Amino acid sequence: MAKSSARKTRVPRGEARERIVRAAVEAFAEKGFEAASTRDIAQRAGTDQGLLTYHFPSKDALWRAAADRVFGIFESLDDRLASLEHADPKERSRGVIREFVRLMAKHPEFFRFMVDCGNRTDARQRWLVDTHIKPRFEYMKEHGVARVAGIEEAAVPHAFYALAGAAALIFAVAPNCRRLTGLDPRKPDAIEAHAEFIANLVVP
Amino acid sequence: MAKSSARKTRVPRGEARERIVRAAVEAFAEKGFEAASTRDIAQRAGTDQGLLTYHFPSKDALWRAAADRVFGIFESLDDRLASLEHADPKERSRGVIREFVRLMAKHPEFFRFMVDCGNRTDARQRWLVDTHIKPRFEYMKEHGVARVAGIEEAAVPHAFYALAGAAALIFAVAPNCRRLTGLDPRKPDAIEAHAEFIANLVVP
C-alpha cells in the first residue's frame, strides 16, 4: 500500500511482544484478518516483520493472541457489574445494559472481530466461538439480563445478537455515523446518550 | 489462496456483466473490499480477470457497482411498506420493523457492506455514505418508525444504528449463531421469530 510509508512511526515503549499484540488488535480490527498485513502490524509496533515470526509462528497464531487480548476486556466488566448486585432488579438490569454499552464504546474492536470472523465456517471461526464467545454467552444466560428481564429460553439467541448489535454497531462504524448524522459517537456525551437509549429500549 | 482452486465453477447463465456484479456482491460481502480478489470474483462469475477490467475500469469501480446493487434491495421494501399505509400507527410501526428484519435476513450483504466500509475515512466510505446511506437515513427520519414511535430529534442517530444492529447482526454472522446457539437464523422460522422479537422490543 502506498500510504503505509506515510504512517507516523509509533513510540516504541514497552516489551516488543506486547507492542506487537496491541498493534495486531488495532490492525485486525481495522482491516479484518486477510486485509491486515504482517508488515503493517510490524510497522505499527515500531519493529519489523522478522520479529513477528520470532514471537508468533504464523499470522494465524498472532491473530489468536490478538483475539485473546480483545476478549480480555470483559474482565473489567465483571468488576463493574459486581457493584450493581444490591440494586433492585429493574435498576440492576438497566445498569448492566449501560455498562455493556460503555464497554462496546471503549472497545469497538470487539464487535469488529466478531463480525469479521462471524460469517466464516473455518477453523478460526470455530476457535473464536468455542474459546471466547461461548463462555460469554453462557455467562449472559445465567447472570445477565435474560433472567432479570424475563426472556424465555427460546428467545435468548435473538436477545443476545439484538443487544450486541444495538449496543455496538454505532461505535464500530463511528466515522460512518459522524459523516451521516454529524454526531461523533466516540464522544463521552454520545456514549452516555446511547447507553441511556439502549437501556430504555430493553428495560422501559 | 490454496482452496480457491477447489471452488466449484458456477453455471454461467445470463449476461457476463450481470454475473460479475452478482459475484462481486457475494465476494465483497463475504471477505470485505481488500480481502476479496478480482480473480476470485471472476471465477465465481464463471469468467476471467480480463473481462472484469473490460466492464469495470478498476476494482474500486466494480465495488461501487456492487454497492449500487446491494442498496437496490430497498426498492422492494418500499413496495411492501405501501401496503401498511392503512393500518393503525402502532401496528404499522410493528409491520415496518418486521419487514425491515425480513429484508436484513434475505440480504445480509447489506450489513456487511456497511460494517466493512464503516470505520474507514477514505473516498469509498464518503461515497457510500453520501450516495446510499444518507438517502435511506433521511427516508427513515421522515416516513419511518421515528415519527410514529415518537422519538425525539436528538435520539434519531441512536435509534438508526440500534435498529440496524439489532435487526441485522444475527443474519450477518449466521454461521457464528449456528455454532454458538444451535439456531440457524437463516431458517424461515428463525427469521420470523427475530422479526417478532425486534418488533416487540421497539414497539411493546
Place this chain on the structure above:
DNA sequence: GTCTATAATTAGATAGAC
C-alpha cells in the same frame, strides 16, 4: 466481448547475521 499472457507490486514465511 471474451480470453491469454504478463508486468509491477505486495503478501506470508524463512534463513541467517549480529
Place this chain on the structure above:
DNA sequence: GTCTATCTAATTATAGAC
C-alpha cells in the same frame, strides 16, 4: 531478541490476440 535479505506465491492492472 532483534533485524536484514530473500524466496515463493498471489495481488491489481495492462497489452493484445481472436
